[in-house]
Each structure stands twice: as structure tokens, then as C-alpha cells.
């Protein structure tokens with residue numbers, strides 16, 4: 001076992017619900033000990049993939065090996081080695097925090113002193129020890145999340161799945177949860193598979209990111225590698241009347257739904273003077289110009305023409321994507 | 327056995343927490359005893375139709391069985407809530423045997439339902455002629471009955487995709503099974519089609535057995551026969567519940 005390099009190996013995984021294909025043949029590998037993030041908008045197929053990898057759903061086709069075992073053929077062996085925090089709350093609201101831990105431990109066959117010590121250690125880790133005898137129904141969303149994280153660590157999983165661990169939490173609580181996740185990687189030698197639609201979350205936590213959209217992985221790599229897909233910098237322009245991509249020769253240009261123009265360039269400080277020149281030639285008046293290093297959102301935009309945050313997909317209709325002539 | 331044990335613990339703990347709900351569950355059988363039972367017992371002068379005891383005494387074991395039945399069926403079906411609120415997924419990703427886990431939940435619920443039956447039973451002492459020596463065995467019968475119907479509830483819940491059918495199932499199962507069990511009136515006087523339905527109802531055998539044990543009034547079967555049939559039906563229902571739960575997915 002010790003020599004195995006990958007904690008998760010997925011090949012051509014497909015999941016259909018009736019006629020609808022939620023996961024359309026994804027393949028990826030997660031190395032042992034890394035934090036791997038699935039980044040994608042709502043409905044991309046993240047939860048479905050997690051449910052397959054955690055043996056809750058059977059794949060329609062394809063193969064997935066988790067912690068060295070096949071999720072279909074050796075489901076029980078996989079279950080022994082994984083932990084999961086579900087997207088939707090799964091705490092027992094009529095029990096206290098301590099009892100929730102006790103029941104979880106029991107379901108995993110733990111008992112006695114060892115279990116008690118572990119519960120104390122983990123409740124202290126997520127700073128819930130002083131609330132251990134409080135009923136979970138009186139916990140805030142953030143406290144419930146922390147309890148779920150503590151619970152998922154109780155049986156020492158080799159691979160931990162976190163499905164949108166900070167969904168619906170306020171920014172402060174989110175940062176708090178991030179610090180636990182980072183501490184977990186440091187202290188426990190664990191592989192973490194995380195899904196999120198917050199690009200900051202993937203950027204902050206993940207060693208490698210796979211961007212998933214409509215059931216397909218459209219890019220993967222380290223955050224740096226992904227940003228290189230965009231190029232160097234991203235420039236945003238606001239122009240007077242009628243945003244249109246005008247003739248330039250330095251990169252791809254998109255008109256955003258809010259009327260701004262976005263241009264991907266290799267170097268903003270060189271490109272900006274030339275943009276002014278080109279604009280002047282065309283008789284376009286620039287009102288505002290900003291630029292920044294690309295974010296994962298820019299990468300998503302670059303690859304799909306949509307923003308991750310635009311959840312329904314209706315906003316996208318107005319987007320015109322134009323490749324500039326080289 | 328650890329998963330079994332911890333599920334019993336969970337169900338009992340949750341019950342002890344929900345005291346107001348418990349009070350609510352006990353009021354229903356009390357209303358039956360007080361208003362239905364006392365009302366009719368004054369109307370029925372001829373005790374021979376009830377095996378020589380007054381109607382309240384005849385009814386009490388029936389209300390005991392009804393309490394256990396209602397309580398256990400509702401807790402079995404509440405596996406749907408576990409699905410809704412995520413606990414089910416917790417259990418399904420765990421390496422523990424699903425059969426064992428659900429059996430633990432069923433036995434925990436059954437202990438709780440039997441306890442509620444015991445509360446009702448102790449109240450009937452004041453209004454009916456209950457044979458004290460039969461109480462322990464009657465509670466045993468109550469427990470077996472509870473296992474049967476929490477299993478039945480689990481089997482239904484495992485097949486239900488939403489809460490929508492819930493009301494219909496309650497209406498279709500709860501009252502008819504009570505009327506078709508001999509809890510409220512003797513099976514002997516039922517028309518034959520109704521009698522046939524009563525004989526297919528596991529609740530019937532629990533009512534019969536606990537009535538013999540608590541009041542000495544026998545119905546259509548001797549005690550050992552009722553017990554045997556109840557045990558066999560319960561074993562079958564428990565097995566079906568375990569298999570249904572094992573196959574359930576989150577899909």
C-alpha cells in the first residue's frame with residue numbers, strides 16, 4: 001500500500017440519471033497527500049462525482065479507484081478508508097455535539113477510551129469542546145459545519161471528501177473553516193478532495209484544481225498552470241457608447257454582460273499604451289481601464305465564455321465572444 | 327455488534343430528548359380509553375360478547391397494542407426524515423453492515439414503543455381488571471409487535487422517494503389495521519371477508535396474545551398459536567426491512 005502514488009484514480013467516469021448525463025466521462029488522478037479541488041458552477045456534476053467516489057452512487061460506466069480499491073467491486077474496503085462532509089447538513093439535530101461524535105464513532109466500530117480521547121481531541125481542534133453538551137439544533141451553520149468536519153476525521157480516513165465545505169457560510173466563518181482544512185493537511189497525512197464553486201477557495205487551498213463544467217473536466221493543473229492558460233494579465237475596459245471588441249493584436253477579447261470589455265494579454269504594462277493607440281485610431285473613447293493578474297474566474301471565463309458565479313446560465317445569453325485576428 | 331448497539335443508543339436518546347412529542351403520542355390512546363372505552367362500557371350491559379369481562383377490560387389490551395403499533399410504525403417510517411436530513415447518507419458511507427445498523431435502529435425504536443405501551447398499560451390498571459402477572463409477558467409481546475411494525479415502516483420508507491405519499495400511507499395503514507385487529511371489537515363477529523383481512527394482519531396476533539395474558543379472555547386462537555404466528559410474521563418483516571434498507575441508495 002505504501003508505494004501507491006495516487007489516492008484517487010478515475011477513468012472515463014459516466015453517470016446518467018435516466019436520459020440525463022450528469023457526468024460525461026471524467027478522468028483524473030489525485031496524488032496522495034495533496035488537496036485536490038473540483039471547481040465548477042452549480043449543476044456541473046461535482047456532488048454526483050463525490051457520491052460515486054464515496055460509494056453512494058453506482059457509476060453508469062467507467063472506473064474509479066479510491067485508496068487503492070474499486071468503488072464498485074470493493075465498496076466496503078473503500079468505505080473503511082474515506083471520510084466525507086456532505087454538501088447538505090447531515091448532523092443529528094436532536095443530539096448534542098458529543099453524542100453526534102459518539103454515534104459516528106460507533107457506526108465506525110470505535111469504542112471506549114480511545115474513542116473518548118479522540119472525540120475530545122477533535123472537538124477541541126474545531127473549537128467546539130465547550131459546546132459539546134449543547135443540542136446541535138441550536139448550533140449556527142458554521143458550528144454545524146465544524147462539527148461535521150470533526151466527525152469526518154474521527155476514524156482517521158486516508159482520503160477525505162469535502163463537498164462544498166463553506167457553502168452558505170459568511171466570509172469570516174469561511175476563512176475559519178479554511179484554516180482547519182489547512183491545519184488538517186499539516187497535521188494528519190491525508191488526501192483531501194474538495195469541491196467548490198468559490199474560486200478563492202480553490203486558489204487558497206488546492207495544490208491542484210480540475211475545472212468542471214456540464215459534467216466534463218475542461219482543464220486541470222496547479223493554479224499557476226491554469227492561470228497560464230489565460231496568458232499574463234487581464235485588462236478590463238469601459239468605453240463610451242457600444243462596447244465592441246475593436247481591432248487589436250495582443251490577445252483574446254470578450255465583451256462581458258455588464259458592458260465591459262475584457263482582453264487577455266501577456267503583459268499589461270506593455271499592452272495598455274497600445275490599446276489606447278488602437279482605440280484612438282478607431283475613434284473609441286476609453287472611460288476606465290483596470291488590469292490584474294488572472295484569477296481562476298478569468299480562467300473559467302476564458303475557457304467557457306461564462307463566469308462561475310453566474311449560476312442559472314441565463315445571464316450568458318448576451319455574451320459575444322470574439323477571437324482577435326493575430 | 328457495535329453499530330447495532332450505537333443505533334439503539336441513538337434512538338433511545340432521541341426519544342428521551344423529545345418529551346413533548348412523547349406526551350403527544352400518549353394523549354391519543356388515552357382519549358380512546360377514556361371517551362371511547364368508558365362511553366361504550368356503560369352501553370354494553372351484556373359482557374358475554376367480550377368473553378365475560380366488561381368492555382373497558384376487554385379494550386385495554388387492544389389500546390396497549392394500538393399504542394405500540396402506532397408508535398413503532400411512525401418511527402420506522404421516519405427513516406424518510408433521516409434521508410431528508412442526511413443521517414441516512416452518514417450510515418450508507420460507513421463500512422458497518424447496513425443490515426446490522428438498521429436492525430439496531432428498529433430494536434431501539436421498539437424499546438421506545440414498548441415503553442410507551444407500558445405507560446398506557448399502567449394507566450389501565452385504574453379503570454380495568456388487568457392481571458398483574460401477565461404484564462411482563464404482555465410487554466414482551468408488545469416488543470415483538472413493535473419490531474414487526476417498525477420493520478414495516480422501514481420497508482415502506484426505503485421505497486418512498488419523498489414525503490408526498492406519507493399522509494396517504496398513514497390513512498391507509500393506521501386506522502384500518504387497528505379496526506381489523508380485534509383491538510376494539512371481537513373478530514368472531516366480523517363478516518367473513520373482514521375476518522380474512524384480520525387474519526392477515528400481524529397486529530391481530532399481538533392483540534389476541536396480550537388480551538389472553540392481561541385479562542384471561544381468549545379470542546379465536548390459543549395463546550401459543552398467536553405467539554408463534556406473531557414471531558414468524560415479525561421475523562419475515564424484519565428480514566424484508568433489512569434487505570430493503572441494504573438496497574437503498576441516495577438516488
Ligand SMILES: Nc1ncnc2c1ncn2[C@@H]1O[C@H](COP(=O)(O)OP(=O)(O)O)[C@@H](O)[C@H]1O
Pocket residue numbers: 017020022040041042043044045046047048049576577
Ligand atoms: N438524483 C438525480 N436525479 C436526476 N438528476 C440529478 C440527480 N442528482 C443530480 N442531478 C442532476 O445532475 C446535475 C449535476 O448535479 P450535481 O452533481 O449535484 O452538481 P453540482 O454538485 O456540481 O452542483 C444537475 O443538473 C442535477 O440536476
Ligand SMILES: [Mg+2]
Pocket residue numbers: 046047048087163164
Ligand atoms: Mg453539489
